[in-house]
Amino acid sequence: MTLPYRAVMAAVGDELLRGIVSENNASWLAGELFKLGWRLEAIEVLPDREEALFDFLRRWIDEVDLIFISGGLGSTPDDKTRSAIAHYLGAPLVLCDDLFDKIVLRHPEETRPYLENVRSTQGAVPQGAEPIFNPIGTALGMRFRHNATTVVVLPGIPWEFRAMAEELLRQLPRGDRYSAQIVVVGWLEMDLKEKIAELVVGREESFSFLPAPNSVTLVISGEREDVEDLERRVRSLVGEDCLSSGVSSLPQAVIEEAVSKGFTIASAESCTGGMVGEAITEISGSSRAFLGSAVCYSNESKENILGVSREILERDGAVSAPCALSMATGARKIYKAHLAVAITGIAGPEGGSREKPVGTVWFGVSGLGEDKAVELHFSGDRQTIRRLATTTALELFWRRLKGA
Amino acid sequence: MTLPYRAVMAAVGDELLRGIVSENNASWLAGELFKLGWRLEAIEVLPDREEALFDFLRRWIDEVDLIFISGGLGSTPDDKTRSAIAHYLGAPLVLCDDLFDKIVLRHPEETRPYLENVRSTQGAVPQGAEPIFNPIGTALGMRFRHNATTVVVLPGIPWEFRAMAEELLRQLPRGDRYSAQIVVVGWLEMDLKEKIAELVVGREESFSFLPAPNSVTLVISGEREDVEDLERRVRSLVGEDCLSSGVSSLPQAVIEEAVSKGFTIASAESCTGGMVGEAITEISGSSRAFLGSAVCYSNESKENILGVSREILERDGAVSAPCALSMATGARKIYKAHLAVAITGIAGPEGGSREKPVGTVWFGVSGLGEDKAVELHFSGDRQTIRRLATTTALELFWRRLKGA
Numbered sequence A, B: 001m002t003l004p005y006r007a008v009m010a011a012v013g014d015e016l017l018r019g020i021v022s023e024n025n026a027s028w029l030a031g032e033l034f035k036l037g038w039r040l041e042a043i044e045v046l047p048d049r050e051e052a053l054f055d056f057l058r059r060w061i062d063e064v065d066l067i068f069i070s071g072g073l074g075s076t077p078d079d080k081t082r083s084a085i086a087h088y089l090g091a092p093l094v095l096c097d098d099l100f101d102k103i104v105l106r107h108p109e110e111t112r113p114y115l116e117n118v119r120s121t122q123g124a125v126p127q128g129a130e131p132i133f134n135p136i137g138t139a140l141g142m143r144f145r146h147n148a149t150t151v152v153v154l155p156g157i158p159w160e161f162r163a164m165a166e167e168l169l170r171q172l173p174r175g176d177r178y179s180a181q182i183v184v185v186g187w188l189e190m191d192l193k194e195k196i197a198e199l200v201v202g203r204e205e206s207f208s209f210l211p212a213p214n215s216v217t218l219v220i221s222g223e224r225e226d227v228e229d230l231e232r233r234v235r236s237l238v239g240e241d242c243l244s245s246g247v248s249s250l251p252q253a254v255i256e257e258a259v260s261k262g263f264t265i266a267s268a269e270s271c272t273g274g275m276v277g278e279a280i281t282e283i284s285g286s287s288r289a290f291l292g293s294a295v296c297y298s299n300e301s302k303e304n305i306l307g308v309s310r311e312i313l314e315r316d317g318a319v320s321a322p323c324a325l326s327m328a329t330g331a332r333k334i335y336k337a338h339l340a341v342a343i344t345g346i347a348g349p350e351g352g353s354r355e356k357p358v359g360t361v362w363f364g365v366s367g368l369g370e371d372k373a374v375e376l377h378f379s380g381d382r383q384t385i386r387r388l389a390t391t392t393a394l395e396l397f398w399r400r401l402k403g404a
Helices: A025-035 A050-060 A081-089 A097-105 A109-122 A158-170 A189-195 A224-241 A250-261 A275-281 A299-304 A310-315 A321-335 A382-403 B025-035 B050-060 B081-089 B097-105 B109-122 B158-169 B189-195 B224-241 B250-261 B275-281 B299-304 B310-315 B321-335 B382-403
Strands: A006-012 A039-046 A066-070 A093-095 A124-126 A130-132 A141-146 A149-154 A178-185 A207-212 A215-222 A265-269 A290-296 A339-345 A360-366 A372-377 B006-012 B039-046 B066-070 B093-095 B124-126 B130-132 B141-146 B149-154 B178-185 B207-212 B215-222 B265-269 B290-296 B339-345 B360-366 B372-377
Touching: A006 A025, A006 A050, A025 A039, A025 A066, A025 A158, A039 A050, A050 A066, A050 A081, A081 A093, A081 A124, A081 A141, A081 A149, A097 A109, A109 A124, A109 B189, A124 A141, A149 A158, A178 A224, A178 A250, A189 A207, A189 A215, A189 A224, A189 B109, A215 A224, A250 A275, A250 A382, A265 A275, A265 A321, A265 A382, A275 A290, A275 A382, A275 B275, A290 A299, A290 A321, A290 B299, A299 A310, A299 B290, A299 B321, A310 A321, A321 A339, A321 A360, A321 A372, A321 B299, A339 A382, A360 A382, A372 A382, B006 B025, B006 B050, B025 B039, B025 B066, B025 B158, B039 B050, B050 B066, B050 B081, B081 B093, B081 B124, B081 B141, B081 B149, B097 B109, B109 B124, B124 B141, B149 B158, B178 B224, B178 B250, B189 B207, B189 B215, B189 B224, B215 B224, B250 B275, B250 B382, B265 B275, B265 B321, B265 B382, B275 B290, B275 B382, B290 B299, B290 B321, B299 B310, B310 B321, B321 B339, B321 B360, B321 B372, B339 B382, B360 B382, B372 B382
Parallel strands: A006 A039, A006 A066, A066 A149, A265 A290, A265 A339, B006 B039, B006 B066, B066 B149, B265 B290, B265 B339
Antiparallel strands: A039 B039, A093 A124, A130 A141, A141 A149, A178 A215, A207 A215, A290 B290, A339 A360, A360 A372, B093 B124, B130 B141, B141 B149, B178 B215, B207 B215, B339 B360, B360 B372
16 A cells, blocks of 8 residues: 555444434544544444445545554344354454453443343454454444454544543554644635635645634645644734634633633523533633633523623613623623633524514624623524524624633 | 435544544435435545545445435635536536525625625526525535535535535435334443344344443334334333333433423532533423532532531542432532432543552432432443443432432
């Protein structure tokens, strides 16, 4: 095989094709492989049917260096991956008692009889395949080679898949592709393209533009030296709307900015219901700057907890500039934070009116400069509007902290 | 084609294979098709390369009734879907000025010049294909038939994809499969399998078990009469741990239970940082019962906002039974709610100790019965622990409301 190293992944499970569970292992693996300089050629979601897996293997074996398969390693008849691999290899399933005993011994005595029920399925791999220990769950994984292709089969349960895949990824050689990501906040894709057009012309293959709500992520890939040079030039053209190098998300940028300057932050949320708090606290170490978020969904709680006056609530309503401002100053006060951002809006699908249609969101900013209120109108379904409002609140935090 | 109707979907985009953007359109579409009684045979994520799309079309055209393709309809050279389809059909791209003019006129005058730059790409479809209007963005979709297969191509941007797909789904005939979902809370997959073994034997194909943190979703599918009969029998065997028919998630169950009994609820969150509030407020109409959530990440805010005593914080620490209880009673008081649940724990990866390792989470319940504190230990990464804690808090709400 020639560089870059190439891989494909199949996620197996009827539930994934029925929309009952969404497939996230592949997306995570894609990112890990990309960081290692590998190229992922395709992701396929397949049903629990042997023929579908055979067809997948026939198409990709000898085409790529590495095949990942996840799912279908449960202990019931609807789990077909283990037997499909055995049939594909024309090999019987053999018990791996050494490894499975380790799994049994990890469990308390009273649950061990259950585990014995699944030994004959989850503790077996086809003869000739190498079993892979499962540090969390009960199903063993497996690995085998076919000519130049290695096939790895892991459980689909996300935390098991991730733990086992991480171990395997550590053993992979690194590819020769280098890449850099630049997150540009508050820009539209077309504006960014126009701004850096001179860099892109003739090198279109090196640039990917990934629009997200409220930002565009630019990925530059190729030889390390070129990528570093292009990154420098993009940053100098675009200026201060870029997140710092190595910072891949707004919450991370908010926390790094606050921590480096010694500021504390808090929020007050109505329609986002806790999404701002969640986004920030997903960052490990966020407690160094983030104090909390008062989710005040009812008008009474806006009044009692944040100190929004009844006059504002009755005269201007909960979705208004005075209420957003008052929520922000209230949050800053009760959390004793340097900076607070408040969000109050109508996420729908109900609750809109002619003056304040669904998608109307008011933001309040208090601290580290003059207090201000900002009104925006978003379109989309309830969850889209809430996500857009959350990203906007994070942007408001970030800009105010940067300017402070 | 014979029933059930069959479909496949391809999501096109290098960014999806690099883990920079996760693919959610397919999962959503899968659920919609399943509800219509259709069978989704596969989901494939493909790179922005014509040959990959040709290979996909060659494999699936004439095999299924409907092919969905999303993505790669941007206006830059890395977007290859439009030209790939034109090459596949051997037809030139033709401008659809009527439809594209409607898109231009929707925009304010000052941004129209930008739109003219993309007319020649996003306003064109291959001759013979039928253009599909985009009610939100700028790229037209397209549709064409090849023998018995209909191919639909839509933009990958989620809100555009969804709006355009919804319109198409309304025109589809319904399949003959019927299905029912039963969510069983607090059970392990193996316990549920054992409990309903007598129903499953000989009908394995009708049952899917979908384990989730803290619950198992059982999907029964087949002929309507059989499914309804099996659902009744499962519910009578499993008993009160099943969510009601038609209720597919714990947040929905919590809100329905609270609203039907006229109770109000609130929460206090530390390590979950707002996830409980977010999960509940994702339900439209949650404001009829949910008052808010005090996200108190810092010790000072637990003291100042929730009234946790300094003595508790110093003697027992923030992750303890007394603190969890005091947070719950505090939240109940400041929100004037009938019931409050509090969460305080160590999500990691830092902050653990020998006595309180990462994954230790205390829950407090106050109202509608005796106050209580519950300790649980979760394993996994930061986000997994937070998710497990969130689900547990929702379960505590639900059980207390059910018993009230």
